Every structure is written in C-alpha cells, then in structure tokens.
Amino acid sequence: MTRVTEKSLKTDRMILNFGPQHPSTHGTLRIIMELDGETVTKATPEIGYLHSGFEKLGEDLDFNQYITITDRMNYLSPLCNNVAYALAAEKLMELEVSKRTEYIRVLMCELSRIADHLLSVGMLAVDLGALTAFLYGFRVREDIYDLFEIATGTRLTTSYTLVGGLMRDIPEGFDKAVLKVLDEVNEVANDIETLLNKNRIWHDRTKNIGIISKEDAISYGISGPMARAAGLDWDIRVNEPYSSYEEFDFDVVIALNGDVFDRYLVRMEEIRQSIRICRQSLEKMPSGDVIVDPGLGYSLPPKDEVYNSIEGLIYHFEVTMPNRGMVPPVGEAYMPTESPNGELGFYIVSDGKRTPYRVRTRPPSLINYSIFSKLIEGHMLSDAPAILGSINIIAGELDR
Amino acid sequence: MLLEQTLSQMKERFPDIVLDMTEFAGEQILHVKSQHILTVLTALKADGYNFLADLTAIDNLTLGGYERFAVAYHLLCHKTAERLTVKAYVPEEKASLPSVESLWKTADWQEREVFDLFGIIFEGHPNLIRIMNPDDYEGHPLRKDYPRLGRKERDNFPVIERGIQKKKRPE
Numbered sequence: 001m002t003r004v005t006e007k008s009l010k011t012d013r014m015i016l017n018f019g020p021q022h023p024s025t026h027g028t029l030r031i032i033m034e035l036d037g038e039t040v041t042k043a044t045p046e047i048g049y050l051h052s053g054f055e056k057l058g059e060d061l062d063f064n065q066y067i068t069i070t071d072r073m074n075y076l077s078p079l080c081n082n083v084a085y086a087l088a089a090e091k092l093m094e095l096e097v098s099k100r101t102e103y104i105r106v107l108m109c110e111l112s113r114i115a116d117h118l119l120s121v122g123m124l125a126v127d128l129g130a131l132t133a134f135l136y137g138f139r140v141r142e143d144i145y146d147l148f149e150i151a152t153g154t155r156l157t158t159s160y161t162l163v164g165g166l167m168r169d170i171p172e173g174f175d176k177a178v179l180k181v182l183d184e185v186n187e188v189a190n191d192i193e194t195l196l197n198k199n200r201i202w203h204d205r206t207k208n209i210g211i212i213s214k215e216d217a218i219s220y221g222i223s224g225p226m227a228r229a230a231g232l233d234w235d236i237r238v239n240e241p242y243s244s245y246e247e248f249d250f251d252v253v254i255a256l257n258g259d260v261f262d263r264y265l266v267r268m269e270e271i272r273q274s275i276r277i278c279r280q281s282l283e284k285m286p287s288g289d290v291i292v293d294p295g296l297g298y299s300l301p302p303k304d305e306v307y308n309s310i311e312g313l314i315y316h317f318e319v320t321m322p323n324r325g326m327v328p329p330v331g332e333a334y335m336p337t338e339s340p341n342g343e344l345g346f347y348i349v350s351d352g353k354r355t356p357y358r359v360r361t362r363p364p365s366l367i368n369y370s371i372f373s374k375l376i377e378g379h380m381l382s383d384a385p386a387i388l389g390s391i392n393i394i395a396g397e398l399d400r
Numbered sequence: 401m402l403l404e405q406t407l408s409q410m411k412e413r414f415p416d417i418v419l420d421m422t423e424f425a426g427e428q429i430l431h432v433k434s435q436h437i438l439t440v441l442t443a444l445k446a447d448g449y450n451f452l453a454d455l456t457a458i459d460n461l462t463l464g465g466y467e468r469f470a471v472a473y474h475l476l477c478h479k480t481a482e483r484l485t486v487k488a489y490v491p492e493e494k495a496s497l498p499s500v501e502s503l504w505k506t507a508d509w510q511e512r513e514v515f516d517l518f519g520i521i522f523e524g525h526p527n528l529i530r531i532m533n534p535d536d537y538e539g540h541p542l543r544k545d546y547p548r549l550g551r552k553e554r555d556n557f558p559v560i561e562r563g564i565q566k567k568k569r570p571e
Binding site: 047048051053055056057059060091092094216218219220221223232234239240331332333334336343345347349351357358360362366367370371399 | 424425426427429450451452453454456458459462463472474476478481483485504505506508509510513517530531532533534541542546548
C-alpha cells in the first residue's frame, strides 16, 4: 500500500485486537497490534489457542499409533507429516525400507507440496481480494485430494505410512490418474501466473512488503520457501537427501528480495519442480514390497490376512498388544525433512519401550511465524494479511 | 569434515564443560554442563554451525542421565550440511541455564516453549512468559510427573444447568 510519510495529524496510539477469529488468520491466531493511524508500530502475536498437547500424547501412543496424530498437525499436507515421522522412527530403529516405498513416499510428498502451495498462494490472493486465483487453485487441489482418497482411503487424515513402509500399495492405474492431474496442475499454475505476475494491484500489495534479509532468515531459523525467497540456497531434499531424493533431477528455487512477492514466485516455481519430481517418480517406479520383512517384528501384516487367517491375527496382536510390540533401541534420533513450509523435523527419544519416551516436532510454522512482529513493524494494517498469507501458518502445527 | 574437527577439539577446548560425546544412528551428540552452554554454543557458532534448527528439552526422570532435565540444541552448518546435537544438563533443584537468544533470535520463542512446558528458566531471556498455555496456568505439562489425565484445569469451569436435569450417575 502507499504510505503517507508526512504526518500532519497526530493521533493517539490505538491498540487493535487482530483475531483469534479473523477471516485472514485461517485458524486461531491472535495478534495484538499497536497502531499509529494505520501504521503498525508494534505487534505481539499470542498463540496457543489450538494447543492440544500432541507431544504429551506421543508418550502414551506407540510408534504406529502416533502417525494418526501427525495427520492433525499440518492438515494441509498430512502426508508429509506421516512420512517425516516414519522416517524419524526408522532412523531410530535403523530400518531400511524398500526402494518402492521410498519412491511412493516421494510421489505422495510432492503431490502434497503442490496441494499445499496451491492453497497457500490461493489464500494469499483471496486475502488480498483476488478470488479467481484462489478458485483456480482450489479446483485442482480437489483433484489432488481425490488422488489421496484413491491411494489412502481418506482425503485428510491419511495415516498412509507405517514404521517400515506404507499402509498399502498404490492401486493399479494410479499413475495414469496422477499424470492427468499433473497436466491440469501445470495449466492452472500457468493460469494463476498469467493473472497475477504482471498484475499492477498484486505488485502494489506484495512487493517490498515484509522483507526478510538472508541474515535474519538464518538468525530466526527460517526455512523452506520463506528462506529460499530470502536468497538462502538451502533445500533439505538436495543438501541432506532422504528417501532417495538424490535420484531425482530437479532445481532448487531461490529468489533474492525476500518480500511477499518473491515468496509467491518461489512457491509457484516449486509447484513446477514438484510436477517434474512426480513424473520422474512414476517413470522410474521400482517394483517390490511396500513394507519391511515381517520377520523383523516391526510391520503389521496385510489386513486380509488378519481378517481371514488365525496366523495373521496372532501376528497382528503380537505387534499391537500393549505387552508385546516392537522394541526400539535405547537412543534418540532427529530427522529433518523438507515439508512445504520448511524444515519439519521429528526428534524421538526412546527408552526401549513400545512407546517413545519423548516425541518432539520441530514445527516450521511456529519458527517461521516468530519473525512476524519484526516484519509487520512500520507497515500498514492492510499488509498484515499479506504477510500472514505468505508465511502460510497452519494453526494445528503452530500450537500442536 | 567440520564435525570430525569439532569433536576432536571439543574435549581439549572445554575440559571442564564437556561431559561426554556419544554417537547414535549416525548422529553425534555432545553432552555438556548447562552453566557454560553460552560459551560452548558461541564457540560452535564461530566454527561454522550457523543455524539453530531446533531447541527442546527432555525430562530424564525415568530415563536417567547426568541431571533431571536435558536441553537439546540441534545445530546445522549450512556450508558442509552437517548436524550436531548439543545436550545441556540442568539439575532439578536449580532448573535454569543461560539463554542463547543473543546468538540466534529463533531461540526466543523456542525457549519460551521449553519454559512453558518444562519449567526451565532461561537467564537473560528478554520476555520469558508462557507461550502455549494461558498465563495463569499451573504446572508444566511435559514434565514426566505431570499426569496425562490433566490436573485441576477443569475444576474451575462453571457448571451450566439447563432444562431437564439428567439423573446423576451413581458414584
């Protein structure tokens, strides 16, 4: 927005309560803002409205049960959370999963990333009054959710991974459905960029708003598209590859200005890179099982065996009963992954029992949000939705 | 490279501070005394660990360890893509250690979270107030002696009586 620099009128300081029920907060955020006219002089975010004690719950649930909790953290890309948690548990137990498992995980993570970025860009646009981009994105996001429904059975609470593999293999013909959706995504990404990239109003609302410098990004622990928009060339998928990401050919997207517009550009280009990864994953999909050898005592048997044979049922109980179950080694593991919002890490401490001793989530939303009060200072009140939208805060992950 | 260098020198540089060095699942963990955590982390930051990825705590009540609490710092070096975990041990009777907010701004909210959920005090923190729970909340939920069923928090909710009363369940 255009700023009035000369202050002819002196106004009193006003305190404004932004949220917890504001349409642009998309969740329950509260920000207490001090205003001088329409300029924000100080902003104090107050969080915790959705604090659900997920980390305490994790101490009471076993490794496979906790995967259902990870769905509820970042509810825009639950599959990324499932994969991140499974990877952390596998690192702790030193399990090697099959190549097919890894490729399917990559495919699912990248589809989630596309859905998350489309929604994030759409929400940013709709908060600034551009409804069309949001509708374009939302329609194709629905198609991606249909793909999740085909593969996992549900749209949102996917719980697709297990420690040591996946709940089920992808069905036959899934690749054709994915390719069809990917073509649509590509078109929609073009449509959104045609609408916004050279749009004068969009430029006025997003350029030079909420600028993050590279030094600030490192000091505040910012990661993901926000850090890459600030010029930090860091992508965990490339720099510390996990789940066979090193076998895929894609580019890391960075921008240099670190404002809201650059974050939008980075997200749009990442959608295109994710499409590339998805296509490669389908092309090179290896064959094999999607769960580790049952003899190791970590994997659940297939459901039809559980329901139809006594051996399967006994074996299922062996894994799931409170006095049996998998026995992880005593130790700890921190597994960083690149989620759509940034570095999503799970830190599991185990004391050798069937439930973890401590499960910590490194939430990208919380850590990226901590820079907000610095970003909004000196900007207009109407820039708050733009900055909030570009951070892409997910309240479920923010408060856990 | 950097990791090997750091680990080989740590014991010589800080003989009184470093308690132990262990490795698990390919991760290096440095165990240190909590009073001098700022010295250790300042030195590590100068060495090249420029990014504080995560800051959290563990209650060692039944796990065992040097002290009751351990504050874990997950450091990352962007140049060499190497990670190092530093664990600082905090005694139960004096649960406090220096804040590292002066080194990394990200420690601000994460230390507040640890203070809220574990009750560990960070000396020198600019604004150490609860972040997840309300300000008048009692207790620190992630401590191991805090019951999972909760304690007291629903006792002070007013009971609203509406319409026909249901029969009370026998006690």
